[in-house]
Amino acid sequence: MNVLVIDGSRRAKSNTGAIARDLQAQLHRAGQTADLWRVPKWSAGPDATAEALQRLAVADAAVLVAPIYLDQMPAVTQRLLEDVWERRAELDGHAPLFYGIAHSGFPEPIQRRAELLSMRLFAAQMGWIWMGGIGFGGTSPIDGRPLDEAGMFSRQLRKVLPRAVEDIARARPFSAKTIAGSDKSPFPLPLTAMIALVNLRTRKAARDRQLRLDARVYAPD
Numbered sequence: 001m002n003v004l005v006i007d008g009s010r011r012a013k014s015n016t017g018a019i020a021r022d023l024q025a026q027l028h029r030a031g032q033t034a035d036l037w038r039v040p041k042w043s044a045g046p047d048a049t050a051e052a053l054q055r056l057a058v059a060d061a062a063v064l065v066a067p068i069y070l071d072q073m074p075a076v077t078q079r080l081l082e083d084v085w086e087r088r089a090e091l092d093g094h095a096p097l098f099y100g101i102a103h104s105g106f107p108e109p110i111q112r113r114a115e116l117l118s119m120r121l122f123a124a125q126m127g128w129i130w131m132g133g134i135g136f137g138g139t140s141p142i143d144g145r146p147l148d149e150a151g152m153f154s155r156q157l158r159k160v161l162p163r164a165v166e167d168i169a170r171a172r173p174f175s176a177k178t179i180a181g182s183d184k185s186p187f188p189l190p191l192t193a194m195i196a197l198v199n200l201r202t203r204k205a206a207r208d209r210q211l212r213l214d215a216r217v218y219a220p221d
């Protein structure tokens with residue numbers, strides 16, 4: 001299998017990069033050809049889309065790994081999908097198998113639902129086969145480190161990514177076992193306590209930076 005792993009984050013020291021690199025290394029170890037490609041910057045022009053199309057044109061499978069920003073896929077990643085869709089004729093009917101991996105700071109699966117749905121709808125619009133999506137919460141503390149060095153914060157990923165690699169290498173949809181292992185909180189606290197703690201930290205960070213969390217930027221004056 002020739003697999004294209006798409007790193008869907010432009011952030012410096014990105015956790016998505018850490019996950020995508022780990023996935024690529026595991027695919028290599030499983031005897032697959034795995035190409036890693038990062039979504040282009042917002043200012044990138046049409047050449048960047050052409051590069052994506054060239055890589056997709058030779059991929060048997062594509063795995064999009066993307067974080068959640070403000071309940072959704074990062075704008076750069078969303079735009080890449082829109083650009084690929086606009087220029088889909090250049091793929092000349094080629095349709096890689098499409099897998100999604102969403103991850104987020106908050107642990108609850110609902111954080112990642114909209115992004116995984118966007119990926120699934122993208123595959124449907126492209127006429128590609130959707131091979132399933134998996135989610136991981138609580139990834140912020142990975143802090144760009146290799147997954148092997150991130151201790152309990154990458155435990156779920158270290159457990160589930162090998163299963164995902166097995167699925168991809170066999171060109172099968174994410175299995176029930178792979179899906180069942182994902183979407184678990186890595187924090188050793190009940191989810192409600194964890195959410196309360198993260199909310200407290202977020203409110204404190206906003207106060208320190210004099211940000212208004214109740215601001216409704218699109219509301220009429």
Ligand SMILES: Cc1cc2nc3c(=O)[nH]c(=O)nc-3n(C[C@H](O)[C@H](O)[C@H](O)COP(=O)(O)O)c2cc1C
Binds near residue numbers: 011014
């Ligand atoms: C601008 C921004 C918005 C975010 N919004 C959310 C969010 O809505 N829900 C959530 O669970 N995590 C959110 N996060 C946390 C990220 O999903 C998490 O830290 C992730 O590991 C970042 O991956 P990255 O390093 O590849 O950017 C946000 C992070 C940033 C930087």
